[in-house]
Amino acid sequence: MTETLPVTDRSRLRRLYERGHFDRDTINAILDAQPMCHVGYVRDGKPYVTPTMQWREGNHVYWHGSSASRALRSETQAEVCLTVSILDGLVLARSGMHHSLNTRSVMLYGTAFKVEDPAEKLQKLGNFVNHLYPGRYEMLRPDHEQDLKATTVLGMEIAEGAAKIRTGGPSDDEEDYALPIWAGVIPIRMEVGDPIPDPRNLDGVEMPAHVRNFRYGG
Amino acid sequence: MTETLPVTDRSRLRRLYERGHFDRDTINAILDAQPMCHVGYVRDGKPYVTPTMQWREGNHVYWHGSSASRALRSETQAEVCLTVSILDGLVLARSGMHHSLNTRSVMLYGTAFKVEDPAEKLQKLGNFVNHLYPGRYEMLRPDHEQDLKATTVLGMEIAEGAAKIRTGGPSDDEEDYALPIWAGVIPIRMEVGDPIPDPRNLDGVEMPAHVRNFRYGG
Numbered sequence: 555m556t557e558t559l560p561v562t563d564r565s566r567l568r569r570l571y572e573r574g575h576f577d578r579d580t581i582n583a584i585l586d587a588q589p590m591c592h593v594g595y596v597r598d599g600k601p602y603v604t605p606t607m608q609w610r611e612g613n614h615v616y617w618h619g620s621s622a623s624r625a626l627r628s629e630t631q632a633e634v635c636l637t638v639s640i641l642d643g644l645v646l647a648r649s650g651m652h653h654s655l656n657t658r659s660v661m662l663y664g665t666a667f668k669v670e671d672p673a674e675k676l677q678k679l680g681n682f683v684n685h686l687y688p689g690r691y692e693m694l695r696p697d698h699e700q701d702l703k704a705t706t707v708l709g710m711e712i713a714e715g716a717a718k719i720r721t722g723g724p725s726d727d728e729e730d731y732a733l734p735i736w737a738g739v740i741p742i743r744m745e746v747g748d749p750i751p752d753p754r755n756l757d758g759v760e761m762p763a764h765v766r767n768f769r770y771g772g
Numbered sequence: 773m774t775e776t777l778p779v780t781d782r783s784r785l786r787r788l789y790e791r792g793h794f795d796r797d798t799i800n801a802i803l804d805a806q807p808m809c810h811v812g813y814v815r816d817g818k819p820y821v822t823p824t825m826q827w828r829e830g831n832h833v834y835w836h837g838s839s840a841s842r843a844l845r846s847e848t849q850a851e852v853c854l855t856v857s858i859l860d861g862l863v864l865a866r867s868g869m870h871h872s873l874n875t876r877s878v879m880l881y882g883t884a885f886k887v888e889d890p891a892e893k894l895q896k897l898g899n900f901v902n903h904l905y906p907g908r909y910e911m912l913r914p915d916h917e918q919d920l921k922a923t924t925v926l927g928m929e930i931a932e933g934a935a936k937i938r939t940g941g942p943s944d945d946e947e948d949y950a951l952p953i954w955a956g957v958i959p960i961r962m963e964v965g966d967p968i969p970d971p972r973n974l975d976g977v978e979m980p981a982h983v984r985n986f987r988y989g990g
Contacts, residue, residue, distance in 0.1 A: 564818070564820075568840065568841075568842055569838055569840055569841070590857065590859055592810035592812075592821050592823075592855060592857070593821070594810075594812040594819035594820060594821035594853075595819050596814050596817065596818065596819045599814065599817075599851075600782070600814065600851045600853070600881070601812035601813050601814045601819055601820075601851060601852060601853045602782075602812060602819075602853050602879070603810050603811070603812035603821050603853045603854075603855040603879065604855070604879075605810075605855060605857035605875065605877050607873065620787055622786065622787055623786075623787070624786055633817075633818045633819060634819060635812075635818070635819045635820050635821045636821075637810060637821040637822070637823060639808065639810070639823035641808055641962075643965075644904070644986075646905065646908070646983065648912060648913050649912055649913040649914075649915065649916075649919065650897055650898070650900075650901050650909060650912055650915055650919070651915060651916070651919040651922075651923070653901065655825065657823065659823050661820070661821065661822075663818070679868055680868070682868075683868050683871065686862070687864065690864070691868060693953060693954075694866060694867055694868055694953060695866050695867040695945075695948050695951055695953065696867075697867065697868055697869060698867075698869070701867065701868070701869040704869075705869070723968070723970045723971075724970055727913075730913050731972050732974075733913055733974075734974050734976070734977050735911060735912060735913065735977065736911075736969065736973060736977050736978065736979055736980050736983060737969075737970040737972070737973060738967050738968050738969040738970045738973070738979075738983070739967065739968045739970075740964060740965070740967050740968075740983065740986050741964070741965030741966070741967075741968065742962055742963070742964060742965070742988060743962075743963050743965065744859075744960055744961075744962065744963070745960070745961050745962070745963035746958060746959070746960060747861075747958070747959030747960070747961065748959070749956050749957065749958050749959075750941070750956050750957045750958075750959065751954065751955075751956040752941045752942055752955040752956045752957075753941075754949050754955070755954060755955060755956065756950075756951075756952050758952070759952050759953065759954050760954065761954055761956075762954050765864065765954060765956070765958060768862075768958050770960060
């Protein structure tokens with residue numbers, strides 16, 4: 555059986571308990587399916603929410619940005635909430651009340667740490683590129699030392715949090731099923747378009763497999 | 773000319789200033805194109821980020837949820853950060869450093885207020901349904917009074933915040949353009965699938981235009 559995270563005051567679902575999941579397999583699958591995340595932090599007592607990309611390595615999640623970023627500096631050694639969400643569909647019910655969303659989301663809580671060791675940081679950044687585009691990092695111009703200095707990598711242990719999942723059709727009040735109202739689900743998904751080569755690509759440089767076969771979220 | 777929001781300590785872009793936009797037209801267009809948002813709030817000094825849907829009415833943005841929701845209760849009369857983001861593409865450069873994302877995002881800051889007046893709340897909820905599905909609210913079973921009581925609608929004035937937009941191809945270091953590395957953009961967009969009618973729809977109930985012609989983000 556997959557390991558489960560402890561249910562804490564922060565992560566406990568107060569309503570719709572059946573939609574909550576605390577096992578690592580479920581949480582990891584959602585993190586791996588959605589690179590975009592929104593990281594919340596507190597500065598001068600006020601909340602900030604920054605969209606960025608995350609990637610997972612085992613029981614840790616990582617994100618990165620400019621070393622000059624106020625968000626990353628505020629998050630370092632501070633409490634953060636990292637939220638990932640995937641919209642799978644819009645649920646149309648017979649009353650406004652029962653309209654809903656089919657979503658998969660994860661909220662993770664913890665203290666972010668900075669990856670300080672230069673070799674480890676380089677490794678993490680390579681992992682990030684290869685996580686999105688398998689094998690790409692080794693094809694790139696190697697990182698300059700100043701690139702590395704200009705970049706901060708933050709990480710957090712996946713130790714507290716929950717996944718929340720809703721699937722399926724509308725769930726209406728029993729008497730409302732007798733009404734002549736169209737109900738159902740409008741599916742939504744992330745679509746990958748045809749890659750657009752940079753006009754300055756050199757002649758003879760072919761589109762690599764990690765672009766040709768790119769799938770968003772693996 | 774469109775009105776612009778003041779540039780404040782919170783909303784000022786510290787880097788890549790050219791990607792920042794403070795005019796209402798740009799901010800509104802992004803809010804209208806992406807119903808999903810992530811609302812950040814602070815509870816016991818710690819950050820929380822909750823995915824939910826937002827809709828805009830003039831210079832206000834609204835969201836809603838269960839009256840029992842800890843998130844909504846914590847956000848009421850409190851500082852929040854409401855962030856909307858749209859991923860338009862993945863930008864692949866010739867070095868790891870210059871990989872990027874084509875995104876449109878908005879971060880709004882302010883104090884959330886609760887829509888207390890029952891008639892106004894009912895109106896707002898109807899507006900929300902019709903914002904997503906034009907004309908649908910009038911086709912639905914009217915809201916029960918208990919539905920209304922069970923639902924909280926929060927709003928915030930669009931008064932402080934910024935949009936951030938990146939478009940186009942990679943921007944590499946000049947000397948790296950000589951390298952035989954494929955660079956370019958992988959476009960991403962939200963795709964709407966074929967609507968799935970609820971098996972319990974009554975015979976003869978046709979799919980309405982707001983479902984047939986549904987476009988995510990209008």
